[in-house]
Amino acid sequence: MVGLNRRSALGLALAAGLAFCSLAQAQEFPSQTITLVVPFAAGGSTDLVARVIAEKMSGELGQNVIVENVGGAGGNLGADRVARAEPDGYTILMGTVATHALNPLILKTKPYDPVTDFTPVSLLVLVPNVLAVNPQLPVNTVQELIDLLKSKPGEYSYASSGNGTPLHLSGELFKSMTGVDMQHVPYKGSGPALTDVLANQVPIIFDNLPSSSGHMKSGTLKALGVTTVERAASFPDVPTIAETVPGYETYSWNALFAPKDTPPDVVAKLNAAANKALTDETVKARMKDFSATIVGSTPEELGAHVKAELAKWEPIVKAANVSLD
Known part of the structure; x- marks a missing residue:
C-alpha cells in the first residue's frame, strides 16, 4: 500500500509538473525565432506584405519573425509544410485566397484541408x-x-x-x-x-x-x-x-495561419502582434503604396472568412471546369 501511495504521489507530481511546464511555455511564448512561411517566391505581393508585417511583429513579440519563401505547386508546398509543423506557434503561414480557397477546390489530390488543418490567426489585408x-x-x-x-x-x-x-x-x-x-x-x-x-x-x-x-x-x-x-x-x-456589374467582387488577400491545435494563448499573442503591426504608420503607408487595404481580424473572423471564400469560389470553379493534378 505504501508503494502504491508513493507511485500515486509521484504520478500526481509528474502530471502537475507537465501541466506547469505547458502553462509556462504558453506564458513565455515566444522564446525563440518565429518562421513565417511565404508559399511563393520572393518579390511578389504576398512576400512584400509578409516582410513588412514580420518586421513589426518582431518588435511587438520581442523575437525575430523571419520570412522563409517555400514556393511551388501554386502555394501548396509552403502551406502543407505549415500544416504539418509542430503546433507551437514558431512556424506560421502567410496564407492567401490561393492556399485557402482556390487550390483546395481545384486540386484533385488535396494535401491539406484549409479549415481543419490550420488554426486561424488574423486576416491582414485585401489586395x-x-x-x-x-x-x-x-x-x-x-x-x-x-x-x-x-x-x-x-x-x-x-x-x-x-x-x-x-x-x-x-x-x-x-x-x-x-x-x-x-x-x-x-x-x-x-x-x-x-x-x-x-x-x-x-x-x-x-x-x-x-x-x-x-x-x-x-x-x-x-x-x-x-x-x-x-x-x-x-x-x-x-x-x-x-x-457596372453589381455584385461583382474578387480580390487577393493575405492572412496568418498556424498549424491546427496551436494553443489559444499562443494564437492570442500572434493575433495581438499582427493587429498591432497593422496600426503602425509605416505599415499603413507601405500598404497604401501597394494598393492593399488593411483589415485585421480576430481568429474567429478569419475562420469565417475562409469558409465564406470556399463557398463563394466553389460554383465559379465548377462553372470554369478548372481541375489540376
Whole structure:
C-alpha cells in the first residue's frame, strides 16, 4: 500500500509538473525565432506584405519573425509544410485566397484541408485585382468592353497569370456575370502575361493591381475597373467593375495561419502582434503604396472568412471546369 501511495504521489507530481511546464511555455511564448512561411517566391505581393508585417511583429513579440519563401505547386508546398509543423506557434503561414480557397477546390489530390488543418490567426489585408486592356482596344469603360465582347462573341481573349489562379477565376466570374464570351490565355505568371498584353498579342488582362500599376501610370495599359467593391486609394479615378456589374467582387488577400491545435494563448499573442503591426504608420503607408487595404481580424473572423471564400469560389470553379493534378 505504501508503494502504491508513493507511485500515486509521484504520478500526481509528474502530471502537475507537465501541466506547469505547458502553462509556462504558453506564458513565455515566444522564446525563440518565429518562421513565417511565404508559399511563393520572393518579390511578389504576398512576400512584400509578409516582410513588412514580420518586421513589426518582431518588435511587438520581442523575437525575430523571419520570412522563409517555400514556393511551388501554386502555394501548396509552403502551406502543407505549415500544416504539418509542430503546433507551437514558431512556424506560421502567410496564407492567401490561393492556399485557402482556390487550390483546395481545384486540386484533385488535396494535401491539406484549409479549415481543419490550420488554426486561424488574423486576416491582414485585401489586395485588389484590375481589369485592364491594351490601349489599342477601342474601349474606355467596362460597359464598352461588355458591348464589344457581346458584338463579337469568342473573338477576343484575356490573359491571366495561370490556370486556376485568382486572376483566371476573376475573368471567369466576369464572363458568367455579364454573359460575354472570351477565351482564356493562361501564362506562367503576371510578367509574361503583361508582356503579351503590352504587345497587343492578347488585348485584355486580369492582373493584381500592384504589378500593373506602373503600366497604368505610364499609359501603356488602360485600366477599366478594379475588382474590389470600393475604388483603390492609389487609383481613385479607376471605377470598380461593380459600378457596372453589381455584385461583382474578387480580390487577393493575405492572412496568418498556424498549424491546427496551436494553443489559444499562443494564437492570442500572434493575433495581438499582427493587429498591432497593422496600426503602425509605416505599415499603413507601405500598404497604401501597394494598393492593399488593411483589415485585421480576430481568429474567429478569419475562420469565417475562409469558409465564406470556399463557398463563394466553389460554383465559379465548377462553372470554369478548372481541375489540376
